[in-house]
Amino acid sequence: MQRHVILVDPYSEAAEFANAFRARGVASVAVLSTPAPLKSYLHGWKPESFSATHFHDGDFAKLVETVRGYDPVAVIPGNEHAVRLVDALVEELFPGTGNVPELSAARRDKWPMAQAVANAGIPHLxxxxxxxxxxxxxxxxxxxxxxxxxxxxxxxxxxxxxxxxxxxxxxxxxxxxxxxxxxxxxxxxxxxxxxxxFASGTEFVVDTYSVDGELGLVAVVRYSKSARGARIGVYDAEDYLLPEDPLVKVLEAYTRQVADAVGIRTGCTHTEIMLTDQGPRLIEIAARLDGGCAQQAARLATGDSQIDRTVRHHLDSAFSPGYEIVQPTRVAWLSAANSGIMRNAEVLDSMRDLASFQKLGCRYPNGSRVPKTEDLFTTLGWVLLSTPDQDVLDEDTKRVREIEAKVEIEPLDP
The missing domain is CATH 3.30.1490.20 (ATP-grasp fold, A domain)
Structure with a gap:
């Protein structure tokens, strides 16, 4: 009998779960937590990746029976919107094996999240x-x-x-x-x-995978971001910290406290932390995988990823406590200084000639309307760089910025 895994809201990179499970002989079924795909994620919705798709119309009992009919090996969230529905499904189908049900809101809503951290006595904003x-x-x-x-x-x-x-x-x-x-x-x-x-400092990401309450580090990443006016979430780059870096221990210890406070016991978490002069402070913790191109980058940097650990957990009962760095890896995010019409997307292709080039992500062909970059959703794209030589990585990053500066986006008439 064909085995199945249920993926809830598997948009964008979360669709890679399907490929990873398929490689192990497990078919993936998509469940969307909304009656139709989310408009902001349409570009990342790939229904062909799944053996079947179901939409949640608000009738939870009906959805439970539909999902139960697949006798799934696991129910996994693909993004934040899926978290509370996955919590409820796991408690129905695999009671006692998921994250703490009573703290579900604290893993999705930033207000009860902040309250849970404060109530636990953890330093917070x-x-x-x-x-x-x-x-x-x-x-x-x-x-x-x-x-x-x-x-x-x-x-x-x-x-x-x-x-x-x-x-x-x-x-x-x-x-x-x-x-x-x-x-x-x-x-x-x-x-x-x-x-x-407002917290001033350096922002880090701590990606983890937990099994039965035991948390394992998957990667620790340093964010570089910039501001554009009042918008402070413009992504510039991501770099991986060596596991022996003293900052890793500090960030790991803080992440464990936060994960306990919001009831993390099983699965992926993506935690954003600002390291201030007073110590680490939580920006947010999300009970899902790190999105964008993070899984591809993690595999290049560490030889592993949250997706790979998810598969090993559910199919092999395996747990990995930590990570290693295989080679220097960087994600360089591309920005559009203004909105308008893309006129020379082909200029980005010259990045493919860089020695450390791995992959380019840009969904704006010539003639398409491009938004001004103000956050992750409006980024122009990204380029994934990875090489054994850190100097080459740094030089290629400079070249990326030179190429990025040549992009022509024709402003629209007022």
Whole structure:
């Protein structure tokens, strides 16, 4: 009898789960948590990757019976939107084997997430969810954050969607009004906004895979980001830390505390941490794999990935506690300085001649409309570089920026 795995919202790179399980003789079934594919993820929806697709129309009991009919080896989330539905399905089909059910909201919604971390006594950023300007103003006054630098963001989005920085002394009310009531990348209305003190430092990603409450490091990555006006989530590059780097121990210990606080016991987590002068502070933890091209990059850098560990866990009952660096690897993100019409996409192809070139991702052909890069969803693309020689990697990165500067995006008429 054919074995199956259930992949919930397997958009973009999460579709790679299907290839990895297929290589082990397991067919993948897609379940979308919405009645139709999410508009912001249509470019990453690949229904041909799955043996069947089902849509959740709100009838959970019916969905449980549909999924149960496949006798699945596992139910796995593909992105943030899938987390709570996967928690519920796992508890129905494999009770007691998933993440702590009572803390499901803390693994999806940044407000209960922040509360769980604070309640556990873990060093954290002061955070509040406000449904009105008055609530936000009262909280800022009570905490002494009036006039201080702040970050405003949706509670239940991702990919730095809608993340705004308010400089010290600037009026936070205008971005608050713009965000409140807007619809985020998961087609959810932002009916309250997360207001958070701004953390200055270096941002890191800690990707992990847990089995029965035991957390294993998959990779630790240093982010380079830049700001564009009030938007602070413009990705520039990602680099992998050696496991013996002293920062890895600090970040790992903090991640373990946060994972425990939000009830992580099984599966992938993607944790973003700002390392400040006062120590690590949580930006967010997501109970899903690292997206974008992170799985491809991890395989080049470490010889392993969260997808590979997921397969080994569910098919071999295997657990890996840590990682190694096989060779220097970098993801260089490409940005569009303005919105408009792509006129010379072919200029990016010269990146393929770089000694460390591995893969180029850009979904904008000539004549297509390109958004101004303000977050992960509006990035122009990325190039994956990997080579045994760090000097070559650095030189190729400089060349990438030279090529990126030649991209022509014709502004649209007002």
């Amino acid at each position: 002061r955070t509040f969810a406000a449904a009105t300007e008055e609530e936000a103003a009262d909280w800022l006054r009570e905490t002494g954050l009036e006039g201080r630098a702040l970050v405003l963001k949706p509670r239940c989005s991702g990919g730095t969607d809608g993340v705004h920085k308010v400089e010290a002394g600037e009026d936070w009310r205008l971005p608050f009004r713009r965000l409140l009531g807007s619809v985020n990348m998961f087609d959810l209305t932002n009916d309250s906004i997360l207001v958070q003190e």
